[in-house]
Amino acid sequence: MTARKTPYRPNAFFATVNPSVFIASALMIGGFVSYGLIAPDSAAQTFGSLQAFITQYLGWGYLLAVSFFVAFLLWLAASRYGNIRLGQPNDRPQFRFSAWFAMLFSAGMGIGLVFWGVAEPILHYQNPPTGAAGTPEAARQAMIYSFYHWGLHAWAVYVMLGLSVAYFSYRHGLPLTIRSIFYPLLGDRIYGPIGHVIDVLAVFGTLFGLATSLGFGAMQLNTGLNVLFGLPVSSAWQVGIIASITGLAVISVLSGLDRGLKWLSLFNLALALVFMAFVFIAGPSLFLVRFLLDSVGGYFQQLIGMSLYTGAIEGSEWQKDWTMFYWGWWIAWSPFVGIFIARISKGRTIREFIVGVLGLPTLFVFVWLTVFGGTALHLAMFDPVTDITQAVNQDTTVALYQMLAALPWSQLSSGIATLLIATYFVTSSDSGTFVVDALISRGAKHSPRRQRVIWGITEGAVAATLLIVGGEQALDSLQTGALTAGLPVALILLISSISLLRALRREFDVPGVTPQI
Numbered sequence: 219m220t221a222r223k224t225p226y227r228p229n230a231f232f233a234t235v236n237p238s239v240f241i242a243s244a245l246m247i248g249g250f251v252s253y254g255l256i257a258p259d260s261a262a263q264t265f266g267s268l269q270a271f272i273t274q275y276l277g278w279g280y281l282l283a284v285s286f287f288v289a290f291l292l293w294l295a296a297s298r299y300g301n302i303r304l305g306q307p308n309d310r311p312q313f314r315f316s317a318w319f320a321m322l323f324s325a326g327m328g329i330g331l332v333f334w335g336v337a338e339p340i341l342h343y344q345n346p347p348t349g350a351a352g353t354p355e356a357a358r359q360a361m362i363y364s365f366y367h368w369g370l371h372a373w374a375v376y377v378m379l380g381l382s383v384a385y386f387s388y389r390h391g392l393p394l395t396i397r398s399i400f401y402p403l404l405g406d407r408i409y410g411p412i413g414h415v416i417d418v419l420a421v422f423g424t425l426f427g428l429a430t431s432l433g434f435g436a437m438q439l440n441t442g443l444n445v446l447f448g449l450p451v452s453s454a455w456q457v458g459i460i461a462s463i464t465g466l467a468v469i470s471v472l473s474g475l476d477r478g479l480k481w482l483s484l485f486n487l488a489l490a491l492v493f494m495a496f497v498f499i500a501g502p503s504l505f506l507v508r509f510l511l512d513s514v515g516g517y518f519q520q521l522i523g524m525s526l527y528t529g530a531i532e533g534s535e536w537q538k539d540w541t542m543f544y545w546g547w548w549i550a551w552s553p554f555v556g557i558f559i560a561r562i563s564k565g566r567t568i569r570e571f572i573v574g575v576l577g578l579p580t581l582f583v584f585v586w587l588t589v590f591g592g593t594a595l596h597l598a599m600f601d602p603v604t605d606i607t608q609a610v611n612q613d614t615t616v617a618l619y620q621m622l623a624a625l626p627w628s629q630l631s632s633g634i635a636t637l638l639i640a641t642y643f644v645t646s647s648d649s650g651t652f653v654v655d656a657l658i659s660r661g662a663k664h665s666p667r668r669q670r671v672i673w674g675i676t677e678g679a680v681a682a683t684l685l686i687v688g689g690e691q692a693l694d695s696l697q698t699g700a701l702t703a704g705l706p707v708a709l710i711l712l713i714s715s716i717s718l719l720r721a722l723r724r725e726f727d728v729p730g731v732t733p734q735i
Contacts, residue, residue, distance in 0.1 A: 234659035235669070238414045243421040243658065250426070251683055272546065272705060273538040278528055280545040283708050285525040287374040290715055291381075291572050299722045300569030304381075305388040311565040313480065315574075318566075320483035322559045323579055324645040329435040331368065331586060332639055337617035339364050339591030340610045343598060347529065347536040357595045361513040364587050366524050367544045369517070369580045375548040375711065377575045379556030381568065382714040385721070388564045394656050396420045396553055399714040402721050419706050420553035421657050425677060428554060428650040432681040434615075435643045436460050441615040442636030446629070457682045463640065464678030467647035468671050482648070486641050493634050494589050500625040501593040509595075510588040517584075549711065550704035557656060558649045594621045647677055 253260075294300065303309060311318065342360035344351050349359065382399045392398035397413035404412060436456040443449040443459075498506060529537040563571055594617070597604045601624065609620045622631045651674040659669065 239417045240658050242418045273542040277542040284371045284545050287378045295569050295572040302568050304384045305565045309565040317480050320487040324483045329642045335590040336594045336621050337614040362516045365517040368583045372548045373576045375552045376555045379552045380559035382718045384560035402717045417657050423550040424554035429681040438615045445619045456685050460678050460682045463643045467644045468674045498589050502596045506592045509592045546704040549708045554653050557653045
């Protein structure tokens with residue numbers, strides 16, 4: 219298997235762009251945004267109907283697919299294929315483990331985990347899928363379900379796509395794009411219209427998924443600046459925040475992976491650890507340790523049941539609003555995170571990749587959610603003065619700051635939180651720009667800097683446009699679009715497991731040789 223060589227003209231304005239993917243992606247994205255701008259009510263109704271149809275009739279498929287990914291990857295890590303290297307036998311990792319982990323975590327869940335780390339457990343506590351709200355059992359289940367939504371299943375989606383792309387790109391010299399996964403099934407047809415369609419869907423999910431995340435990040439940053447400096451909370455300020463962060467992200471992306479993004483990701487991770495340590499020490503430390511053990515035990519005890527729970531008897535509204543949406547959301551965003559993780563993982567073994575991207579981030583998520591969500595739940599249950607549940611109900615963006623206000627040195631910790639959100643904001647935009655550029659540039663690992671500048675500005679422009687049009691409601695419509703985009707991507711992921719296993723079996727038949735598949 220060999221990759222087709224594409225002429226590279228460094229002086230051309232779009233030196234490596236695939237015109238078919240670029241034009242189709244631009245038309246799809248432009249049409250989506252124009253529809254939302256021209257007819258926002260109709261767009262919201264249409265996207266809402268699509269979301270309702272998917273969750274009502276196809277949601278069970280999401281549950282089965284994501285659960286299958288977890289089981290398949292755990293088996294693969296323990297199998298004889300685990301020692302196969304993502305690259306040639308003598309290749310070694312480009313990045314040290316600390317930098318690699320920092321970058322993959324920043325891309326995978328940075329802003330989202332900070333945004334929902336307090337809000338989601340509180341919302342589950344108030345409205346559990348089963349049982350009475352506001353009880354100790356509701357608090358316990360709130361943390362277990364938060365673990366479920368952000369743990370193994372979420373990262374398994376990213377691993378499934380990232381591992382497949384990395385294997386076919388670094389082991390067999392194919393482009394670093396989604397289409398390469400299909401080579402064992404389609405052969406050279408991946409370079410034709412079918413491959414273009416696959417990459418266009420990946421661009422759509424990446425750009426709109428990222429824009430939604432940037433929009434939420436802008437709203438929470440706006441809230442943080444309001445808490446710290448009294449700046450008003452408005453769409454105008456949020457657009458200004460997006461413009462500022464986009465500018466910083468463009469500067470970072472111009473410096474490349476080895477400098478800007480790597481060092482900023484390491485700074486993010488260090489700051490996140492310091493922030494989490496502060497909340498742990500200042501908060502109910504003993505309660506959090508015990509709560510972590512209870513929640514981890516409950517999570518693994520209930521894992522199979524949660525993985526297949528559809529609410530067929532109790533009603534599926536909660537499941538639609540949370541689990542179904544999360545699974546569609548992770549799947550839709552998997553091209554972005556998966557390709558970026560593949561981009562930084564050359565030289566690692568399959569086992570190291572799975573353990574590093576599936577296991578370690580899950581453990582970090584457990585600790586993070588327990589420290590932040592557990593502290594908030596402790597306030598909700600045992601502190602009658604701090605009415606955090608009502609605050610979260612009114613505005614999810616204030617959840618983190620409301621929790622910090624009940625701890626010592628709240629101004630300092632709120633400043634650290636705002637800085638962390640801002641830096642995660644930059645790394646999310648930065649890594650997304652690398653991925654979109656690779657998808658539109660035939661998987662090229664090197665392209666003119668001006669191309670990356672254009673994609674970076676486009677991401678910010680889409681998020682800003684949606685905020686101007688309808689604020690949070692527009693972002694809800696965007697999330698629905700991402701959920702819809704997740705449907706074909708789920709099929710791509712299922713096919714990738716078949717294609718990867720087929721290629722691995724062929725390779726293992728000739729030890730030490732990389733076969734032409």
